[in-house]
Amino acid sequence: MAEVKKPFHEQVAERLIEQLKAGTAPWQKPWEPGMPGSFIPLNPTTGKRYKGINAIQLMAQGHADPRWMTYKQAAAAGAQVRRGEKGTSIQYWKFSEEQTKTDEQTGKPVLDANGDPVKVTVQLERPRVFFATVFNAEQIDGLPPLERKEQTWSAVERAEHILAASGATIRHGEHDRAFYRPSTDSIHLPDKGQFPSADNYYATALHELGHWTGHPSRLDRDLAHPFGSEGYAKEELRAEIASMILGDELGIGHDPGQHAAYVGSWIKALQEDPLEIFRAAADAEKIQDFVLAFEQKQIQEQTTQQAIEPAQGATMEQQQDQVARPAIAPADELIAQTLRMYRAGAEPAEGNQSLAALTETTLGFELPADWTGRVQVQANVEVEHDGERSVVPAGDREPEFWGVYANHAWGGHQWLADFAGPDAQTNAEALADRLAVIDAYATANEYEQAAKFARIHEERVRRDPNSTDEDRVAAKEARKAAEGTAMLHDEDLQRRIADYEREQQEMAQAMNAAEQPAAAQAPAKPERAYLNVPFKEKDEVKALGARWDRQERAWYVPAGVDPAPFAKWAREGATAAVEARAEAQPTQPTAERPNAAQERVYLAVPYGERQVAKAAGAQWDKVAKSWYAGPNADMGKLQRWLPDNVPTQQSPAVTPEDEFAEALKSMGCVVTPGGEHPIMDGKKHRIETEGDKKGEKSGFYVGHLDGHPAGYIKNNRTGVEMKWKAKGYALDPAEKAKMQAEAAAKLAARAEEQERQHEATAQRIGRQAQSLVPITEPTPYLRDKGLQVHAGVLTDQEGQKTYIPAYDADGKQWTMQYIQEDGTKRFAKDSRKEGCFHVVGGMDALAAAPALVIGEGYATAATVAEALGHATVAAFDSGNLQAVAEALHAKFPDKPVVIAGDDDRQVQITQGVNPGRTKAQEAAKAVGGKAIFPIFAPGENAYPKELPPITPENYRNHLHAEKRLADAAAGKVQLSEADTAKLKESLLNDGQLAALSNMKKHTDFNDLSERSSLGKDGVERQVRSAVGKVLLDEGQRQKVQQLKQQDIEQQEQRQRRARTY
Template identity: 55%
Template sequence: MVKAKAAKAAKEPRKPFHELVADKLIEQLRQGTAPWQRPWVPGEPSAFIPMNPTTGKRYRGINAVFLMAQGRDDPRWLTFKQAIAIGAQVRKGEHGTPIQYWKFAEEQQKVDGQGRPIVDANGQPVMQRVELERPRVFFATVFNAQQIDGMPPMERKPAEQTWSAQERAEAILDASGAVIRHGEHDRAFYRPSTDSIHLPDRAQFPTADNYYATALHELGHWSGHASRLNRDLANPFGSVAYAKEELRAEIASMILGDELGIGHDPEQHAAYVKAWIQVLQDDPMEIVRAAADAEKIQDFVLGFEQTQSQQQATAQDESQRPTVVELTATQYQTMKAADTVLHQELLRAYGEAKAGDARYQLTHEDGAVQQAAEDFRAATGAWHEAVTAARKTVDGYKAITPQAVRTHAPEDLADTRSLPVVDGQPGRLVDKLEWSGVMSRADAVLASAWRDLHAGTDATRSIDVQALHEASQKAFGFDLPDRWNGHLEVQPMVRVEVDDRWALVAPTMGQISNAWVVVAALESGATAVLQPCDTQAQAQKVVDRLKLIDAYAEMNHQMRDSKMQRIREDWLRNDPPSTDPEKSAARQARKLSEAAALRSDSLQQEVSEAPARDFINVPFKERNEAKALGAKWDRAEQSWYVPASVDLTAFSKWEKGLASTAVVGSASAQAAGADPERKSANKRQYLAVPYGERELAKQAGALWDRAVKSWYAGANADPEMLARWAPEKVLAEQSPALDPRTEFTEALVALGFVVEGEHPIMDGRTHRAPVEGDKRSEASGFYVGHLDGHPAGYIRNNRSSIEVKWKSKGYTLDPAQKAAMQAEAGAKLEARAAAQAQLHEATAQRIAGKLQDLKPVDNPTPYLAAKGIRPHPGAFTDGDGKTTLIPAIDTDNRIWTMQYIQEDGTKRFAKNSRKDGCFHAVGGLDALANAPVIVIAEGYATAATLSEVLGHATVAAFDAGNLPAVALALRDRFPDKPFVIAGDNDQHQEFTLGVNAGRSKAEAAAAAVGGKAMFPIFAPGESTYPADLPVVTPKHFRAHSIANGELEKADADGVQLSDARREELTAQLLSGAQLGAIARMKKHTDFNDLANNSLFGREGVERQARAVVESAVAKHAAGVSQQEEQRLVQAREKRQGQTLDTDAPEPRKRRATVKM
């Protein structure tokens, strides 16, 4: 039954997360209880938006809306593990709420040139942030504080500033610069045509909080103007697009009301409910987009707030403090550019009339529109993160001065708009650079040394390296690596004090950087830290100087011109006085110079002489080990390799046994015998493009390889524009896409599965696995995974009641890969079955040998005496006559396991034995063959009692779960006998667990063999729950068990509970009368209980059992008689037909015809 239900659950389509949220909100919208429909009274900030007490952060977007929709009074939500970490415990039986979040970047450990991990002064690994090319989605299950025992009272953090909510709201309105007009109308609205907000007179509002809540709601609409967040606002009242905008503003108002403590009043927006319901029914994904836009509105509006903590020790000149706008200008402009592209694509594909509504579609058939929409979402996400970080910088930390904003040009060249040409001038390079004023004398000496190093030979290299280091020490105070590949990066750091000295570590989630370092990429693929700086501006200035030095040191004039054009374009792009035509001309000049550089013979020679790579054969499970040792991933070859600067010795176990392969030549060589498509793929130059930069790469000619899951340079690509994403130039990149089984494993772990052994088995069948919180013998997790087509599956954690419909986001397997993985899974299953069979065989032999030391039961053992049954053949005992041993056999009479029953009735089976489908025949298998009916009971005592009453052999299946398997096995052995299943009626479990396993399994077994299920009938009041007592439900019983356990543990450990806590736990306990009633019901479940514990006694067993058995036998005999009569009639009719055929004349032959 359980497997059938599980299989049915696996086949039924499961709704995606956004549809679950939409369905919940549609229902609440109809009832008027959606989160933004409920009024939230003014009060303390952050009072009702869901938050995580462990991290101190609030939930955002769709997660916040969904958690609020659960209707909890406590805003605190945390995971099962987080609850345990603070000494609390999720109550048994409570169901969690799913949330999802996307990961666009991850932390990776830094390694040096030899592939060794880099550690800080405290011995901890130094991590670096890596933008993901393939964002990952994660699911988590959270529980509300009201579902958790032992949660501490909610603590309110002291406010970071002492302004009142109204003062904060007024400051935001003033700082926004929005045009706000009062008294012209009796209603509040935003007019896009004039970009103005209109409000009634302040006196018309009942309270100041109500006024500011309304004003900020309209400011939310104001944020959607084309010059700001650029949402679609030009729509008439009553239209779908108008309702969508109102939904965004309403959710944003709710979030802002909580942030500021001014509350939220939804009364003025009830007219949109019907439209909102229709919108979510038509497109459930709209709630996700609306919640995300609401967060952008909230961040944008709060970005105008510039408060200063009163705890700040030293005052700071406000003119020197940056604003959120200044700190997020780059991300904002990127977002605006992405939005412009999206708008143009929408107009092209849908026309002006439909472009507005089309903006909110989940998907677009037009590929360019779909790509533009995804780019816009990524850009807005990056801006959202930048605003959050900027607010923390402005409000909680020492402000960064405007001079710390990135400076792209040296001070003496900031206004020249050009770089001097020194090639035609006489004299040494160092003198020409100094005379031209392009750089200082020290920098010119370093440029000369850098050129000499590249122009030198192996014989002069040591001298050239020494000269380079001396020059770089004088110019910068550090040694410039002689293997620098020209790529630089500024990385944020956090300065911490360790053992009375300062150290720099990578910032963790939520930390604000207070230092920056300049990092150089080396030819080996490793990185080197060049110089720490106090400000980002200082670090950027070092980068600008080094880029200029590298450009003038370049000996290839095409490459030198290309680098200089790149520098010039960067300066113009970030120089406010520059005009758009100047920027466009610089961009075009840079493209032309890069194209010329790539066509140069010298550059082609450099490419053709690419160094050989030592490829290694690394199993997927060992990829992290190889990566930690310094191995790199070659996207074109789809293989790991050892960089030239890393010792090969550590990689000996992964040696491929092939000669080293040149980077360029290997692809064509390996593809010689492959199909044309594979040849083309092998020749591709793959790129490491972060997800947020994919539109830029696409514009430069990059294309997406669906099989490899990576970008590559297309035939018409701009090579130099794509050079920034070359894997060897990227300081850190995402690991190759996961294979389906590994990706499915991560999904299982995310839902709380304990993945061990052969799991997951992706054969399209149902499987069970343990989850967190399970005991050793439990397996509360259920999953199905398949590899057909696009690998997918279904996962359910029955302990948390969370289920997920999974689909692979990594590799798409071709038939050969799928067959290989299925073969591997099949081999593992076969190996597991073989190992289990061997274990069962060894146990069976051990039990057979042990039987030689046992003796048949002659006198009742303590257990038999307690059950009121006499000794029967086939039961054994030990030398003391205390333990009862019951062998379990199959239909061939072979013993596979043994049940051990102690004096107190405790039962267990032989370790590592087979029980499924095995049974014990009371009286023996031969006696069972002579019985008129096969009677199968759960336990031995019940089977023995029925055997004594009926006068023939019966069967014990040992437990309810084994009844169906035993019945089917005996049906095959005795197909001509009637079957009666004597089940246990576990009515007490309906009160404590909500199920009656004894009854349901007996009925299932009877149905499987076409038999009859019978259950004992007790005297009135013996097996029923008293009507005059409060009803016990499974929820009540669970609460009682948890409370009783906590009280007993506290008493045993000597822990003093507070009076309030002890009173709370005591109130959850069941009364003695309730517990007594359940205990009495538990003693009246089977036919042995009927014989020993009931007023009906043994006579009741005989009367009830004989009636059912005799009826089954008579019915079976009647059926057999009827079948025999039908057989005789059919035989007689057949003989008569043959006689008629003999006497009849031969029919005339007809030509066969065929009907078309």
């Protein structure tokens, strides 16, 4: 009788037990420093190292060469595994698999344009473990000699940096002991001089740092065991394996001589539980990742600390244990503190830098004060249209560069930086990651902060090429758990849900009282027509539309499918039923509500959909740990979660892409057959939504096929979002209708909440205005702009700050612009700005003005008012011009509209767009008005022809080179002489920079008045001439209109006289 093969974990454990007895286990072998990457196994084909138990298993084979590969990989490299060599097994997990797509009608494989079978990714219900056989390079002929990794860094410096960045308390002075004390959360070491070398000291210190990671506030391992106990030995095993991996990564070597006392306990632990070495190896990888996360790399590597099961009762302490706080530089932390202060509505303390100045100094660009925390990374190209070059998303084209943009609270985007070159995408994503960390640290709510930390962690794991499917799934689950906890502690959301549930309950009770006082039953399950199908014919019935019933272990004809083609497989006695269904499909019984006295109808509700089910009347059974249809439930909405409607088997009929496309459509996104969406690559994508204007893309989604296909969708037009997870079927029309109803409810709740916030802020601003005084002498800002004092503008008691109230067309004040002495501007937090404005001269004066003249900022509007001699309007920024113009045009429909716009020519040169001119023209067009722009003296706002031209591309190269050289000067990066010289060649010269600076000072009518040689006279000539022409044109238009009206009236009179005769 053949010997039964032992499980993989028992084979690994037995081998390691023998090696432990002999003192030759992988972590028992000493390594000399200075040879990084020489011991941990790696695959030269993929460039990745083996992790966890696979690394231990391969190291235990005793080969000196760390390279391992499969037989096919060796052959592909032109090498050959020697005859008779025995391979080594490793294991890995699969969460999805590829299958050949078949035609639904014929059952034959679907071929692509090249004649190859089309593959689809199918989600597995239960992840599968697979085994691969690999061979060491010493078992293979024809491979090139091993090239040892050259150590180009100081291992001591890297280790010291990790220790310092960790913030761990390290106390020296122990005679000959090194240990970590959990009770005081401190590491104790002998003095450095007692170690034979610096490498020995840092190897010991990092070993104890490994124990330090087990604290409940970090990776939360079980450390509560006395010295010499089995529990203590298990923790020592984890730290020892982690020290081995760290020693190879840093090149500081590995000295296991101090840990021989634990061998007996290790052997006993593996004999009693062979899986202990698997857990220890996995924990060691987490320790190594946690420790290396303190090292600031271009892209920090930080994998998950533990798999997290989402639970409704998750606490904040648990969330902090599950995902570590990412490291942050002191300068970035200062930005986060300042940003948190701005978001709280406070002003910087005396002597502190403003957010704009601080971010300009630290980051090289200004972060907007109303930054939402969201950052967009976009692949871009330059295109030419009508002789003008502009930047557009790359789409299907090869990106020329990558841009990073910050989201404003009002929905717009602000360009932050561009990156070009071979590492452009990596650098852009690194900046986005840095900003995400700043935003997380600036978040006051601890639950939302934990969720942001989890999102950062998941994104880092996703970008890490060494991450496994297990890493990605664990990171995603950790993020979902953190988001769930944050949502449960969102008081505003819970209040809106409670209000919505109360309204639904009241509505249901009213319907019950009016229609049917007696409660009804759950919908009956239609009888299925089961088939007798031989195994060899299963593909045929499947192609015809039959489905498999796992409980009955039989194929059946689903509702809506023509049963006639299945007659030959009908079970005896069921043929008549099949034929009858072919003639007429039975109608479904009306869905009615279950009576509370009846047996509960339990539901299969995914965690991410629980709030929607709850809103439809589902309730939670704490004993059964399941949702059920409550007494006032709407069974029509809950039907999708009935157990019979939730597939429990793998179903390749719907690919994740098709299912996700259906989810996008249900959210109002426009998905066309054969179109580009969805793109399931784990990246962010914009998509058109229903109701969008041409060129708009109000939809946003991320979809991926890694592990269990999942994604996120948000319709920014409706405000509804969805966390999607592949289930194997498409959303039905009923579910779409339910989601649309939910979208309407959420939209109404959001509008109500925003209206409440705006009203509360307006009242707060009104109270604040009572402590301010009218300006009698120009404030520093007014003096700098050369403006007179106009009624309506306020200041503080010291007369230093400038406060400009903003009203709607009905005269209600909603917000106020605060201008510091240095010109820094901001608006009141949670205030309404859209459509609000300030009238220079007051609303009564505007009513008497011959025209509506609207400028971007207050300085422009006041300058123009002084030149025209009548009231003008400040819209505060270019994005608000159209809303203000439309509101005032509706109030004064007989007045012509003139938009006094900014001419941002320097932005046109450096970025390919002129936002001031574009927005002004759009606003004028919307109300049938006229846009005017300042005309400067020759050379004042034009780029000198004698200088080398500046394009968006070479300006981006300049910014990139400037940043790299600055980082090199600060010691952040090292550059070769060749790289330095090349970067310096990309810099703009002093003349070019001076020209841009000069152009930036000559953009609006206030610049024309104060900085141009034309001065105030130039402003008067230009605006009076332009506005006068508009008034003349308006007079002519009105005269023509009157003549047309007279002709119409005369014609009607002639017709009436003709009918009289």
